[in-house]
Amino acid sequence: MSITFENRETALPLLRERLRDMSDAELLRYGKAAKGLCKDARCPETFKIQQREARDEWRSRHPRVQ
Numbered sequence: 317m318s319i320t321f322e323n324r325e326t327a328l329p330l331l332r333e334r335l336r337d338m339s340d341a342e343l344l345r346y347g348k349a350a351k352g353l354c355k356d357a358r359c360p361e362t363f364k365i366q367q368r369e370a371r372d373e374w375r376s377r378h379p380r381v382q
Contacts, residue, residue, distance in 0.1 A: 331366060335373040343377075346370050 335343060350367035353359060 328365070328369070331369055332373070335370055338373075340377065343370060343374055347374060 335346070338346065347367065347370035350363055350370055353363045354367050
């Protein structure tokens with residue numbers, strides 16, 4: 317598992333595919349790592365996108381029940 321700098325246009329579909337292939341446990345670890353990196357105010361936008369994509373993947377697997 318790695319959080320990396322990636323070109324947004326070419327990497328976003330690859331990131332989404334990689335997240336879909338992760339187990340729930342791997343996805344949680346990835347999301348927590350991205351969240352930890354985003355705590356710094358100088359966090360690159362790339363990390364914020366990766367965190368958002370991980371959160372979106374988690375929510376697609378585990379929708380909120382109202």
